[in-house]
Amino acid sequence: MDIVCKLMLLFCLVCEAFGATHIPLTLGTTTAPQTVPCNQYTYYSIEVTDPCKDLRINLDVLEGEPNLYVSRGNTKFPDEMSLAWTSYNWGSESLTISSWDPEFSIGTFYIGTHAYCGTDVPTGFTDAKFTLLVQSVETEHPSDEIVVDGKKNANISANDYTYYRFCVPTTCQYIEVKLENCIDPEECPTSYAWPELLVSRSIVNPTIKDHAWKLASIERRSVYLHPDDKEFYAGHYFIGVYGWCTPQEHCTDNSTCGPCQYAENHPYSVSVLTTDVENTCVSKGALQLCEVKDDTGASNANEYVTWLITFALFSCVLL
Known part of the structure; x- marks a missing residue:
């Protein structure tokens, strides 16, 4: 009996040491059939390492x-x-979390599966049984993509925006987002223009009024992202090229005011250039979210472990 007590206590202490009960998953591998009792949860974890790919979770009922x-x-x-990504369709579920979602980051994702039971569903009070498959998949986005160390050529629309995106796989790089066009009235006396360049990590379609990296100068033609910048993380970034110009009624000298008639259909190119960090560099980890003090699931798990330990001690006393 003494051995039984020790085994029970050892089991409880192991539970307490590991705390949360998450079943680890492997990207690209379908699980064996999983069973969750009626109106209960089972939790899983998955490690995401590619900041440039979407995370797709398929649950086959x-x-x-x-x-x-x-x-x-x-x-x-x-x-x-x-506050979570969710999918609760009837039957099988497929949930894709976009890598350009501002809340997306490399690191650990937690998956909760709930067995919904009741008289309002055809399955009644049947336990849930299913398989899970988690994959990293290529992303889709409406904005044109500029590949790293690539370039896009286009034409400005006066007082309008053109948008692009790019993805940084690691923070062990210096990033230069470069805008090239003719800005010199002497070189291009009837076709120069002064477009603005915007770069944002969280705003898909940044404007000149938004929180974003900007040129904010005629002379400066590049935005730089440095590894030691606190706002610089691996993942997707969004570029806006704005056709800044002066309306003709406010332009007294076309050679100095940047008139809209010159900006319209003005050619430009935008490129994303990288330089590797020379010294030993470790890429930054996951982007940290605000701390959540209260976690109901963790609290319930801890209460359960506490109950197990109490039960084991009580059983040993009786034995």
């Missing part, structure tokens, strides 16, 4: 009615009350 909740950061036990 075998029995019951499972729902899907996904989070990252401090919310380790996502449920219907959490």
Whole structure:
């Protein structure tokens, strides 16, 4: 009996040491059939290492009615009350988390599967049974992509925006986003222009009024991102080229005011150039979200472990 007590206590201490019960998943590998009891949760974790690819989670239903909740950061036990990505269609679920979502980052994602049961679903009170497949997949975005060390050529629209995007795979690089066009009235007396360049990590379509890196100067033609910049992380960035110009009624001298008639259909190119960091560099980890003090799932798990330890001690006393 003494051996039984020791084994029970050892089991409880292991539970306490590891705390949360997340089943680790492997990218690209379909799980064996999983079973979640009625109205209960089972939690999984997946490590995401590519900041430039979307995360796709496929849940194929075998029995019951499972729902899907996904989070990252401090919310380790996502449920219907959490700020989380969700999918709760009837039957099988497919959820794609875009890598250009401002909340996306490399690191650990947490997946909660809930077995929904009740009289309002055809499956009634059947336990959920399913398989899970998590993959990193190529992203899709409406803005034109500029590949790293690549260039795009286009024409400005006066007082309008053109948008692009690019993805930084690692922070162990210096990034230069460079805008090239004729800005010299002497070189291009009837066709010069002074477009603005905007770069944002979180705003898909940045404007001149938004929180973004900007040229804010006629002479400066590049925006630089440095590894030691606190705002610089691996992942997607968004570029806006704005056809800044002076309306003709406010332009008294076309050679100095940058008139809109010169800016319209003005040719330019925008490029993304990289230089590797020479010394030993470790790429930054996951972008940290605000700390969440209260985690219901973790609290419930800790209460359960505490109950197990109490039960084990009580059982040993009786034995």
